[in-house]
């Protein structure tokens with residue numbers, strides 16, 4: 001491995017590791033990263049809030065990201081969102097009380113050929129119909 | 142003319158998990174050939190081929206490499222842009238899924254040509270599902286003796302990180318905001334070192350050019366657009382998917398003959414910052430001279446509402462603006478707000494003028510391509526579908542539709 005590859009000074013890399021480990025970026029964690037990189041907290045916070053895959057709020061164990069961009073919208077992505085809202089009783093931005101799922105609306109995930117599409121964690125699900133949703137959700141603990 | 146598979150030649154043919162199948166299909170022969178050539182000769186070949194960047198801007202690839210080669214310094218970098226965030230694009234995903242080896246070979250040749258020992262593949266976070274496959278392909282390729290060290294860096298979700306300078310900021314670990322230019326990356330890019338950044342598809346063309354020669358490559362295409370283009374077709378079509386066509390092929394062939402669209406109202410070419418063309422332009426050739434972008438083709442049929450589409454496009458751009466410069470930050474917001482009003486049937490006559498003025502200001506004063514091109518869907522739709530705006534102007538409290 002080259003020097004740059006393992007550079008521990010890389011702020012984004014540090015935040016991504018923390019996000020993967022903790023599921024979100026609590027304030028203490030941001031402060032700790034700022035201290036160890038000798039950076040102002042505002043800079044760390046600025047990066048933590050810039051990227052959609054980083055979150056400063058707690059998320060569910062499984063994050064559902066339904067694509068809302070045009071190719072999916074044309075294929076009724078709104079029906080998919082409604083169906084998930086009905087089944088889980090949460091709105092976009094919300095997390096189920098048992099902490100099992102969070103729901104978010106996102107922009108194109110590069111699966112427009114199988115629109116409407118969504119990601120659950122890192123898995124792609126496409127050609128969605130409201131009927132398929134229950135089965136898919138069941139497979140996430 | 143049917144599809145012509147140059148870039149996608151191995152897709153569905155080789156096993157992307159097993160380099161032996163790639164080696165059996167002439168894999169790494171171009172890299173071996175390149176290493177027998179002087180680096181300057183490799184660059185000459187790419188220049189002579191007339192290869193232009195496939196990531197949207199169409200910059201001549203060989204020229205970019207030459208600038209980096211000639212930039213002083215021993216530490217240089219190659220970056221493969223696999224951020225593919227443009228709405229309606231998935232061709233790079235298809236390439237990575239089916240033939241990561243040709244891409245890696247292209248990166249190895251690029252590194253040899255410019256004199257880089259380190260390369261990065263910047264993979265968007267949404268493509269994490271490809272990481273294992275790609276990591277394995279990189280390590281299998283390294284075992285074949287590549288001199289360049291290739292590292293995969295994952296994004297964290299931000300469309301603007303596909304813009305080259307924002308992408309470099311992101312690899313360096315910061316907010317993915319565009320940089321002021323100049324300096325340009327071939328002089329000062331990643332960590333201020335000479336850097337070339339190329340789209341996945343651009344690099345896929347390199348092994349083909351080196352192995353078959355510039356003359357072979359430049360036989361296909363138009364005068365200023367050589368070779369083929371890989372398109373992602375979605376929306377109101379019977380057969381959405383990835384298609385590779387010779388540059389200069391008419392839009393009709395792609396959208397109607399191959400993808401099976403019917404009753405087309407308009408086509409959005411190049412994604413959110415791309416062009417919107419009406420059905421009457423269906424015979425337009427797809428090339429850098431005319432319209433191309435990164436190959437996103439979204440088809441809308443006659444049931445679709447122009448204002449709704451343009452509004453959603455601007456809403457996307459307003460969300461994804463990095464906020465660094467005010468023409469883009471404020472301009473995309475203001476446009477989205479006005480379009481929302483038209484969407485509700487509450488447009489005002491003077492709003493159209495405001496849209497046109499904003500468009501002019503943004504295109505000349507925004508810092509990066511996002512803000513500069515953000516007004517395109519608005520200006521195109523005002524040009525071709527102005528009556529759709531007129532229908533949504535509020536008339537004495539009554540909404541006409």
Ligand SMILES: Cc1cc2nc3c(=O)[nH]c(=O)nc-3n(C[C@H](O)[C@H](O)[C@H](O)COP(=O)(O)O)c2cc1C
Pocket residue numbers: 193194195196197198199200202222223224225226227300301302303304305306338339340341343344509510511
């Ligand atoms: C907002 C924005 C997003 C971009 N996204 C991408 C992208 O996802 N992939 C890409 O290859 N180029 C993207 N580009 C273009 C890059 O800035 C750059 O021109 C390209 O990577 C150069 O490679 P090429 O010459 O091989 O096309 C984007 C540009 C802008 C302004």
Ligand code: SF4
Pocket residue numbers: 301318319461462463464465466467469470507508509510511512513
């Ligand atoms: S044009 Fe938009 S995306 Fe580009 S730097 Fe300015 S605010 Fe950021």
Ligand code: FES
Pocket residue numbers: 067068069070071072073107108109110111112115117228229230
């Ligand atoms: S628009 Fe939904 S995946 Fe591209």
